[in-house]
Amino acid sequence: MMRDLHDHLKTRYRLGDLAERRGNLAFVDVERADLRALLVELRDVHGFTHLSLLTAVDWIEEGRFQLTYLMNNRAANRTLGLRVFLDRADPVGDTIHDLWPTAATYQRELREMFGIAFPGSPRVDEEFILEGWTDMPPYRRDFDTLAYSQQTFSDREGRETHDPRSHMAKKLYPEGQR
Amino acid sequence: MGSLRDVLSPFTAWKHVIETPVTIRNPIGREAADGYRGFHQNDIEKCIGCGSCEVICQNAAIDMVPVSDPVDGDSGLRPKIDYGRCCWCALCVDVCMTGSLTMSNEYTWVDTDPDAFRFIPGVDPKPWDDLEKGYRREGGRVLTGAERVEMGELAPEARIDNFDEIVAGYTREQAMIEADRCVECGLCVATCPAHMDIPDYIAAIREGDYDLGLQILYETNPFSEVCGRVCTHKCETACAARHEGDPIAIRWLKRHIVDNVSEDRRLEIVGTPQTLPTRRKVAIVGAGPAGLTAAYDLARQGHAVTVYEAQDKPGGMMRFGIPEYRLPYAALDRDIAVIAAQGVKIETGVRIGHEITMDRLRAENDAVVLSIGLHIGRSTRIPGTEGGGVETAIDLLRRITAGEEVPVPKQVLVIGGGNVAMDIARSMARLQKVKHGAVGVTVTALEDFAHFLADREEIEESLEEGVEIIDARGPQEVVRFKSGNRKGEVKGLRSWAVTSIFDDKGRFAPQYDQGDERLHPAEMVVEAIGQAADVSILGEDLTEALDWNRGRLAVDVAGRTSEPWLWAAGDAVHGPDVITAVADGHRVAASVGAMLMAMGEVAR
Numbered sequence: 155m156m157r158d159l160h161d162h163l164k165t166r167y168r169l170g171d172l173a174e175r176r177g178n179l180a181f182v183d184v185e186r187a188d189l190r191a192l193l194v195e196l197r198d199v200h201g202f203t204h205l206s207l208l209t210a211v212d213w214i215e216e217g218r219f220q221l222t223y224l225m226n227n228r229a230a231n232r233t234l235g236l237r238v239f240l241d242r243a244d245p246v247g248d249t250i251h252d253l254w255p256t257a258a259t260y261q262r263e264l265r266e267m268f269g270i271a272f273p274g275s276p277r278v279d280e281e282f283i284l285e286g287w288t289d290m291p292p293y294r295r296d297f298d299t300l301a302y303s304q305q306t307f308s309d310r311e312g313r314e315t316h317d318p319r320s321h322m323a324k325k326l327y328p329e330g331q332r
Numbered sequence: 333m334g335s336l337r338d339v340l341s342p343f344t345a346w347k348h349v350i351e352t353p354v355t356i357r358n359p360i361g362r363e364a365a366d367g368y369r370g371f372h373q374n375d376i377e378k379c380i381g382c383g384s385c386e387v388i389c390q391n392a393a394i395d396m397v398p399v400s401d402p403v404d405g406d407s408g409l410r411p412k413i414d415y416g417r418c419c420w421c422a423l424c425v426d427v428c429m430t431g432s433l434t435m436s437n438e439y440t441w442v443d444t445d446p447d448a449f450r451f452i453p454g455v456d457p458k459p460w461d462d463l464e465k466g467y468r469r470e471g472g473r474v475l476t477g478a479e480r481v482e483m484g485e486l487a488p489e490a491r492i493d494n495f496d497e498i499v500a501g502y503t504r505e506q507a508m509i510e511a512d513r514c515v516e517c518g519l520c521v522a523t524c525p526a527h528m529d530i531p532d533y534i535a536a537i538r539e540g541d542y543d544l545g546l547q548i549l550y551e552t553n554p555f556s557e558v559c560g561r562v563c564t565h566k567c568e569t570a571c572a573a574r575h576e577g578d579p580i581a582i583r584w585l586k587r588h589i590v591d592n593v594s595e596d597r598r599l600e601i602v603g604t605p606q607t608l609p610t611r612r613k614v615a616i617v618g619a620g621p622a623g624l625t626a627a628y629d630l631a632r633q634g635h636a637v638t639v640y641e642a643q644d645k646p647g648g649m650m651r652f653g654i655p656e657y658r659l660p661y662a663a664l665d666r667d668i669a670v671i672a673a674q675g676v677k678i679e680t681g682v683r684i685g686h687e688i689t690m691d692r693l694r695a696e697n698d699a700v701v702l703s704i705g706l707h708i709g710r711s712t713r714i715p716g717t718e719g720g721g722v723e724t725a726i727d728l729l730r731r732i733t734a735g736e737e738v739p740v741p742k743q744v745l746v747i748g749g750g751n752v753a754m755d756i757a758r759s760m761a762r763l764q765k766v767k768h769g770a771v772g773v774t775v776t777a778l779e780d781f782a783h784f785l786a787d788r789e790e791i792e793e794s795l796e797e798g799v800e801i802i803d804a805r806g807p808q809e810v811v812r813f814k815s816g817n818r819k820g821e822v823k824g825l826r827s828w829a830v831t832s833i834f835d836d837k838g839r840f841a842p843q844y845d846q847g848d849e850r851l852h853p854a855e856m857v858v859e860a861i862g863q864a865a866d867v868s869i870l871g872e873d874l875t876e877a878l879d880w881n882r883g884r885l886a887v888d889v890a891g892r893t894s895e896p897w898l899w900a901a902g903d904a905v906h907g908p909d910v911i912t913a914v915a916d917g918h919r920v921a922a923s924v925g926a927m928l929m930a931m932g933e934v935a936r
Contacts, residue, residue: 299390303417307391310414310450315395318383318407319518319531325402326522329889 156180156232159200167192170237181222181235186248189238193223193253201227202234205253208260210268214295217242219270223250240270249275267293368437369420369467372413374454378432381407382517382572385424385433388475393417394424399455404523405570415449422467427475429515429572436466478577481510483584488796493765495656498793499561499584504540507588511537513573514580520567525915528552530567534585543601545589550602550670553914554628555621557667558650560587562659563911564787595666602670607634612928615640615697617684617869620648621910622902623703624671624678625917626924631674633925639676640693642683643730648705649903650910652730653752655759685869694897698931699924702885702893703902703917706863712747716810717859721822725756725860732759740767741855745825747807748860749777752908754790756858757799771798774852776805778830778842802852804830806844810857824853865904890923891916899924 160172160182170183184192196202202225211220223236240247249272251258261272266282269291281287290297364370376399386394393416396409411424411433425433433453438460443449454461472478484500491498502510516531524530529548536545549556563583571579593601612635616623619641627637645651647664672678682688693700709724711717723739725748731738740763746753753775761771775794779785780803794801805827813823829848835841867875867885879886879894884905891899901916903909 300392303391307417309392310416310447312447313395313414313450314397315386316398316407316409317518318381318396318409319521321396321398321409322402322407322519322522323527325408327527 155230156234159234163192163195178230178232179235180233181237184236184238186238186240189223189236190248190250190253192236193225193250196225196234197253201229202232204228205250205257206233208257208264210264210270210293212242212268212293212295214242219245219268221247221264221270245270247272249273249278251275267291269294362440363465364437364439366437366465367467368439368465369422369425369435370437370439371415371435371441371458371460372411372424372453373434373436373461373463373466374410374452375430375432375434376410376454378430378575379410379454380405380430380432380519380572380575381409382429382515382519383407383409383411384427384429384515384517384572385411387515388423388427389418390421390423391417391419393419397452399452402522404566405519405572407517407519410452410455412450412452416446425467425469427515428469429473429476429517430575431469431473434466434468436460436463438463438466473576476515476573477509477513478573480513480578480581481506483581488793488798491657492762492771492797495759495762497561497660498657501591502581502584502588504592507537507585508540510581511535511585514538515572517572519572520570520582523570524567525909525912526552526918527915528567528586530582533589534580534582537585537589542589542592543597546593546598546601549586549589552918553911554625554671555650555667555910555914556586557590557663558621558659559583559911559914560590561663562650562654564909566911595669598666598670599673602673605632605634605674607632609636610634610928610932612636612699612931613638613697614699614701614924614928615693616701616703617693618642618648618703618705618902619646619668619678619680620703620705620902620913621650622705622913622917622920623648623701624668624676625914626701626703626899626901626921627676627678627917628671628674629918629921630925631671631676633921633928635925635928637676638697639678640682640684640688641678641680643734644681646678646680648703649707649908652707652733653726653755655729655755656733657758657762658755683869685871690869690871690874698897698928700898701891701920701924702898702900702904703913704865704867704869704904706865706903706908708864708866709859710862710864711859712807712861714807714809716812716822717857719812719820721812721855722810722857722859725752725858726863728756728858729759732763738763739856740764741772742768742770743772743854744774744856744858745852745854746773746775746858746860747825748862749775749779749803750785750860750862751787751790752863753777753860754786754794754799756860758794758797760858761794761797761799773798774800774802774854776802776807776825776827776852778804778806778833780804780830783833805850805852806830806842808844808849811851822855822857824851825857826851863903863908867904889919891920892923 167188168185173181204226206224206226209222219240221238226233247270258276261275262278262282264270265278272278383396386396393414395412397412399410400408402408486498511534514534518531520530521527533545533548565583567582568579573580614630614635614637616627616639619639627639631637650664709726744760746757757773757775761773764771807827809826811823811826813819813821827850828844831845832843885900887900891901893900899920901920902913906912
């Protein structure tokens with residue numbers, strides 16, 4: 155069924171190959187320019203009325219972000235994921251809050267956690283869960299969580315750790331330590 | 333000043349005042365979901381203290397702290413968690429190499445002392461220690477691959493009629509994948525007799541920096557090309573990865589580094605001694621792994637080193653014991669070339685005690701190192717071993733390497749269950765295949781298969797090559813023809829079934845079931861039950877003067893004998909093993925070097 159839908163849509167939209175995960179779950183790559191029209195058609199014509207979620211993946215090696223729009227057809231119990239790619243150096247997405255009001259919340263979260271802009275989305279630049287955050291958006295893969303944690307929080311006094319290898323050298327063959 | 337909304341909005345909450353609250357009056361005591369990530373549990377017996385949990389923790393919440401003495405494969409450290417920092421992400425559980433670390437579904441705990449929230453799960457008792465519910469990693473270890481990259485090998489039919497090297501070596505892609513499985517915990521380093529910097533050279537492979545890898549290898553082992561092929565790889569028995577999968581192929585990765593650095597480049601990287609000659613002289617007896625390692629170290633300290641070797645080529649057991657299909661001579665020669673390039677003089681074909689005496693070595697040198705190996709094959713001395721048709725494995729292996737003609741009958745019987753027994757069985761099988769077109773080798777061992785001495789791979793590969801192995805058989809007599817035109821020739825081996833090998837005090841005292849007797853037909857019997865050192869080279873006076881320990885030269889921890897000018901190292905002192913001999917070579921070189929340095933100070 156998903157394949158029929160894919161065949162039907164790809165005559166009018168620039169779609170990638172259908173990646174089927176299960177019988178009722180599949181993903182497809184979409185051009186950013188086609189996204190809005192495709193979402194509207196999926197919602198109004200094909201019964202994908204529910205936006206299950208909107209999230210992002212940081213493909214740092216490829217220099218791009220992936221937005222994933224998970225669309226659900228409740229009646230047919232089917233989910234289709236649309237994947238749109240943005241330039242990581244200048245990540246700007248298109249707001250769809252007018253299609254699904256909940257999208258505004260997702261977009262606000264993505265703005266905060268990945269630094270992806272959604273111009274025109276309500277309250278998109280307001281803090282979401284990170285209060286007073288000044289660092290790089292923390293879901294970006296080049297964000298060093300450990301370094302941030304060490305800089306931000308102090309250790310309790312008396313903490314001491316041991317490297318297994320040098321600890322064993324010290325205990326088992328102190329004369330052989332170099 | 334806030335906006336008007338900021339002032340008014342608290343009052344809007346009043347509209348909910350008559351609704352049923354969604355919060356719970358007393359959350360303490362409310363059980364979390366079954367798979368909830370709560371306070372950690374650690375199975376302290378299963379944990380090996382590898383510290384992967386500490387390394388992966390993105391909040392620096394974990395310290396590794398000593399709770400017991402380290403042993404092979406267990407650092408004795410255990411994770412201590414600071415719950416002021418833990419964010420309950422469970423990466424530590426997901427990466428755990430043994431599956432010992434899990435999380436209970438207990439999440440509520442009140443205490444006014446912040447330090448109470450730092451404890452060692454599994455060591456400091458907690459009420460949730462035995463809870464069944466909580467977060468468990470599904471399936472086995474997944475963050476680091478559990479399966480070793482398979483090594484390409486010659487198929488049995490392609491290798492049985494030749495002495496070509498069996499193991500192909502990893503490609504760069506294969507090595508990268510295998511190196512990627514290593515968590516760099518370093519538990520292996522203590523177990524390696526030479527304490528090689530294993531995690532560091534594996535990391536060099538991952539970085540694709542083979543020059544660095546080679547440099548790291550040479551810091552601890554001038555026989556890395558040899559050891560990359562034939563090492564007993566005890567390190568792999570201590571590998572954290574073995575607990576839920578295959579250990580890292582440490583030996584093959586070592587070989588991979590050497591395979592990827594040309595001979596010329598190797599000499600460039602290792603270089604030559606960067607110190608002025610000390611004018612101190614050291615003589616080393618025996619050009620095996622211990623002697624040549626000591627020579628390498630001492631030459632790099634600036635001393636003049638001469639190694640005397642009885643055979644016409646250096647290498648000792650690496651050349652004359654280990655068959656070519658496991659260790660090609662060219663590989664050994666490349667390792668030795670780097671050692672010779674340090675200015676080490678290797679005098680081959682010189683047997684101490686004949687051409688040159690120990691007295692003369694002592695007179696002409698500041699120190700002497702004995703690294704004479706174990707080159708005399710022991711005999712079972714059962715009836716019938718005297719006379720033709722009975723050989724020792726070690727002598728046959730040496731003759732095969734030297735290119736001498738050896739007898740190759742259609743049916744050969746080998747007594748012994750160690751690696752030397754497998755070496756001679758497989759060598760004879762190859763010669764038989766060439767000469768007769770068929771393999772006819774039977775190995776009888778005292779041990780049963782569950783307690784076999786030979787490496788598992790050796791047993792498997794022997795069987796693949798058509799060698800018959802019969803376990804738990806005790807040799808009783810080499811049976812000879814009593815009449816006819818073959819009178820006196822070997823007819824076979826009579827054996828009894830073994831019921832036990834050691835007595836209740838752990839002493840070697842094999843017991844047999846005499847009712848279970850067999851005659852294994854063979855035209856030649858090869859004894860591979862162990863080797864002894866040829867100490868006759870010492871001469872009577874020195875033998876008398878030295879301290880001995882159960883037939884072996886007694887040495888201190890530094891390898892020094894009871895004579896202040898004489899050190900001993902290698903198989904003759906510590907039993908047969910290349911990497912142990914390398915470690916021994918380093919040890920005596922350090923001791924000899926310290927003594928020579930002290931001499932220099934006095935002279936000044």
